[in-house]
């Protein structure tokens with residue numbers, strides 16, 4: 001399934017009146033436009049929604065009333081006016097639209113219950129003593145469903161998988177760090193949970209979450225790079241919609257060539273970004289500190305005299321800059337969002353090394369490119385995985401989903 005862009009309103013103010021069977025479609029699209037605006041900015045006033053959607057004020061009032069009757073949103077009639085005239089009620093999403101999200105990792109499967117507006121309503125995790133097999137992940141999913149959503153309807157299940165995912169089928173093509181290959185995770189989970197399931201790569205979930213609700217909010221093109229224990233995940237989105245190629249396998253910036261005589265990578269190539277810019281190599285250079293101590297240790301090393309550890313920090317930032325120059329020339333992003341240890345490197349050492357490389361990207365492409373750190377923290381993948389399901393809810397708000 002491919003993500004859909006926000007549905008434009010079907011009948012903006014000033015357009016000619018539709019007739020006949022077009023009315024149902026028009027109403028559905030207008031409901032979608034209003035709910036999408038509330039999703040992106042919970043607590044929008046009716047006046048905000050009128051401006052955002054371009055619909056008549058009276059149309060917005062009627063559409064909001066319909067969403068209120070369906071239990072999807074509520075209106076805060078006590079909103080302060082803040083000036084002259086009558087107050088414009090604020091519209092909030094209710095908790096009735098709920099998505100279960102799952103993220104299987106090496107040491108645990110993480111679960112969350114997420115609502116509209118990117119709100120995480122509850123979280124839980126099932127620890128694993130060893131990397132989970134697909135059966136372990138299914139058992140964890142059942143336990144998380146029972147703990148997080150024992151009663152009440154779910155609109156679906158969104159899964160952020162740490163590997164290459166065929167987004168059409170929900171198959172995990174390969175998840176190297178879990179040791180999975182050709183696992184039909186989507187169909188297996190759908191049978192185990194008796195719910196519709198959508199699976200995508202974890203970096204694809206991350207970029208959509210940051211683009212809609214985090215550090216990429218408002219930017220027209222966002223690239224996301226996350227540095228973790230298992231490597232560097234990457235993805236790209238525009239307007240919250242993924243731009244990762246025909247089958248979603250694009251955006252693997254961690255495997256762009258940054259050093260022709262570099263180290264061998266698990267992908268089979270040499271000198272990939274993630275072999276040169278590596279958390280394990282960084283932790284080793286810092287004296288084998290635990291990962292939880294990475295950022296304070298980086299800060300101490302940066303503040304002290306030049307050292308071999310500082311040289312390694314700068315070496316890694318240099319190779320990251322090489323990759324980002326390519327990213328800027330190829331994708332022309334407005335924001336480059338860095339997460340994980342990449343964010344820690346930039347927070348402690350600054351962006352000077354990256355900026356030196358970005359200054360050599362092509363003019364035009366480099367002008368608006370800004371490097372920022374991820375904003376959503378621990379909720380990132382839950383918010384992104386929920387969007388896999390919510391995009392269909394948003395496209396047709398009154399459908400039941402089953």
Ligand SMILES: [Zn+2]
Nearest residue numbers: 255265267272
């Ligand atoms: Zn590689």
